[in-house]
Amino acid sequence: MRPTMRDVARHAGVSLKTVSRVVNGEVGVRPDTAEKVNDAISALGFRRNDIARALRGGKRTRSLGLVIKDVANPFYSQIARGVEEVARLHDLFVISGCSDEDPARERHLIRSLCERRVDGLLVVPSAADHRYLIPELNMGTAAVFMDRPPEEAIRADVVLIDNVGGARSAVEHLIAHGHRRIACLADLPGIFTARERRRGYDEALQAHGIPVDESLVRLGPHDVAGAEAATAELLALGDPPTAVFAGNNRLTIGALRAIQAAGTRTALVGFDDFELADMLATPVTVVAHYPAEMGRRAAELLCRRMNGEDLPPQRVLLPTRLIVRGSGESPPI
Amino acid sequence: MRPTMRDVARHAGVSLKTVSRVVNGEVGVRPDTAEKVNDAISALGFRRNDIARALRGGKRTRSLGLVIKDVANPFYSQIARGVEEVARLHDLFVISGCSDEDPARERHLIRSLCERRVDGLLVVPSAADHRYLIPELNMGTAAVFMDRPPEEAIRADVVLIDNVGGARSAVEHLIAHGHRRIACLADLPGIFTARERRRGYDEALQAHGIPVDESLVRLGPHDVAGAEAATAELLALGDPPTAVFAGNNRLTIGALRAIQAAGTRTALVGFDDFELADMLATPVTVVAHYPAEMGRRAAELLCRRMNGEDLPPQRVLLPTRLIVRGSGESPPI
DNA sequence: CACTAAGACGACAACGTTGTCATCTCATCC
DNA sequence: GGATGAGATGACAACGTTGTCGTCTTAGTG
Known part of the structure; x- marks a missing residue:
């Protein structure tokens, strides 16, 4: 079906190797020969076969x-x-x-x-x-x-990504705004980034002498609905958190939904930026990465x-x- | 570096072809021979070279x-x-x-x-x-x-995508809600989908006996900022549109921004669904596709x-x- | 004119695999 | 016991390309 260098060579009346030289722009081909070859290439619609090339070269498939x-x-x-x-x-x-x-x-x-x-x-x-x-x-x-x-x-x-540092900066931001009861929504603990971000949360609290209150930490919510439920639960506590750190963008959306539904003024910082975060009813403060x-x-x-x-x-x-x-x-x- | 079937064959004390047979699960190899070959494959860490395979087969690179x-x-x-x-x-x-x-x-x-x-x-x-x-x-x-x-x-x-039909359904939805002055934000006319959606807009109006008012049609806005400006301009008309059809999601966001800024209750339907469209201050009605x-x-x-x-x-x-x-x-x- | 050397070009092998065909080994059967 | 044949295995070519090396042409030199 597809022509090979051999076909081009026959069509141009030169050897296979000469076609190879022309195709690869090697030196040592007379201009008129090169032209014959190029004409044959156009006429036949030849395309060099990179599969064969990679095999022969033995080295790179690029x-x-x-x-x-x-x-x-x-x-x-x-x-x-x-x-x-x-x-x-x-x-x-x-x-x-x-x-x-x-x-x-x-x-x-x-x-x-x-x-x-x-x-x-x-x-x-x-x-x-x-x-x-x-x-x-x-x-x-x-x-x-x-x-x-x-x-x-x-x-x-x-x-x-600097998961620990990013999470710490989020929580420190909340602390700087006067929060002490800060909840943490973390994803499944089997996930590396979830563990690291949770660690950043702990480090920030400890650095500011705030004890980690495990009742404010929710490991496991993995989607928007789970995060929404977990947040609703947190907000319904007798002594609810005044702020929430959400470990990824799905959890952030879920938390946002719950907070809107509860009608509280709970502060929220999420890990991961997302499109339209600035267009929501309450624009969302986030830890962005690239x-x-x-x-x-x-x-x-x-x-x-x-x-x-x-x-x-x-x-x-x-x-x-x-x-x-x-x-x-x-x-x- | 990487072992070939030849290496495996040598290591197993069989022929190249027998290795090929084992690797490809062909019939006609005694179990004990297959085992020797498989041992050699594991020992050497052999991986069949799909490049050579594709070349030899001559047909499919999969x-x-x-x-x-x-x-x-x-x-x-x-x-x-x-x-x-x-x-x-x-x-x-x-x-x-x-x-x-x-x-x-x-x-x-x-x-x-x-x-x-x-x-x-x-x-x-x-x-x-x-x-x-x-x-x-x-x-x-x-x-x-x-x-x-x-x-x-x-x-x-x-x-x-059924661009014409989708646009028509959007505009007909607005007409069904009583709108007559419906603006159209279309992307650059060089873009096929923009032309088609614009055509759907025209068809919907014509089907309902509403003349197309070119002063309500904006061809050209290509990003959020452009759409925002165009919409602001439309809303500032002496006789502004009561509804806007936006030809894609960027234009929808821009229109939304302008409408929010103007504080009007202008209706809006956008082509393209987008994440969080349901989470915005005003949830956005869209023509979704997949x-x-x-x-x-x-x-x-x-x-x-x-x-x-x-x-x-x-x-x-x-x-x-x-x-x-x-x-x-x-x-x- | 004979000799040289550079330049142009071609013949051939090889990359790692698989399809084709040949060969070899046995068990089976009359 | 030799013929038969099925099953197992191997030798070899080919896929389309490029690297190596050899050959041939031609211009340049003495």
Whole structure:
């Protein structure tokens, strides 16, 4: 179906190798020969076969694998965007797959990507054992992890958000506005970022001599409805919190709903910025971070590895920024 | 670096072909031989090289190319998600690239994807000439377009949203609530979906015997700020509109801002649903559609083509749904 | 004119796999 | 006991490209 260099060569009356030279812009071809070849290429609609090229070269497929939870989720799609930007600069293609947080699927994806001989791997790891990756890494496939670190045993670069610092800044913001009874909505404790953010909450309170009141901490709400219910419960306490720190954007929305429903002036700071946070009835104060930057940094690290740089494993911590919009500045009642 | 089947064969004391048989689960290998081979595979950490496989097979790379404007944009990332779901079912990988609406980049992407011998192409075309694709299509690369049709000259499947019908339903909803002076915010007229939605607006008015008042139509606002300014201008008219139809979600947000700022009770229906539309101070009535479904349908069509089905070019029109939330039901003043 | 060297071009092997076909080993059967 | 055939295994070519090296042409030199 598709013509090969051999077909082009026949059509132009030259050898296969001469076509290769023209296609690759190598020197040592007379201009008139090159023209004949180019004419044949246009006439036949020839496209160099990168599959054969990668095989013959034996080295690079000029592609990298990206394993995320779900492209439809803005957090991950922004990561993907950052990765794609860097890949473009290096003339690489991104082959991506969604793990949907399923360890088996993640493993299958990574395995398939290795079989396709991607030059490198960018992974947001699910909470599972990643030791199966070690042979792949030893075999020379570079890998960089994002958002969550893999097991100790895996020596690879990681790019993380400063979860602890970001959470601390949120809670300190509330403390600075006079709050002492501050609730914490954290996601499932199996999730790395949830644990880290919860740790930031604890650290902020301790740093200001406020004892952690476990009755104000809710581990486990994982979606908007769960967070709404948990917040409603907190607000119904005899001695309710005057402020809420929500560990991610879904929890923030849930908390917001409950607070609106309760009609209180409870202060709220959420982790993760989200679109329209400034357009809501009460604009939401958030700890913002930059997923695209995470993708970029990870991809850059990966490219350095792919180019053979041999640094010790890097651990990059990306800063967060508190965006003050209103919901976090209500005084305690 | 990475072991090949030849290495495995040597290690197991069998022939290359026997390893191939074991790896591919072919029949005709004694269990004990298979075990020796599997042991060697584990010992060496062998991974079949899909590059070589694709070359030898000559046929399928089991991958498809996806060209969209920008993964970070929720509309496109949901398309990507739909595509990925179908790809997963067919054991295909998705290689994606962002065109950023740059025709040159789009062309480069498509060309590179063809050089990688993707089995099929899914494209949201930019407003440009796509005739360069014709040779690729003739050469047997299947292609399906999404969201916007390519030129007449290109015979390929297209999956579109029912832009005209959706816009008409929005405007008819406003008419049903008693509005006669309905403004229209449309994006740049170079954009296919903007033209179509504008057409739906016209058709709805005409169907109800309401003359189109060009002074209420704004072509050109392309972002939130532009829509906000345009809407402010409309509201400041001596005889302002009592309702606004906004042609996409950015324009809807802009219109909403202007209406809030003006403090009027102007009704608003927007094309495109968006997250938190129900959480805003005034929940927004929208014409919703399902980008992930578009990705799925397009990918399914593509897979049928890739499997050799030879139908005439299909044109799929996906329905929209009006979601009533409040902003579209204010009566005229 | 003979000799040299650079420049242009081609022949061939190799990348790692799989399809085709040949060979080899046994158990079975008359 | 030899013929038969099924089952297991291997040798080899081919996929489309590029690296290596050899050959041929031609311009330049003495």
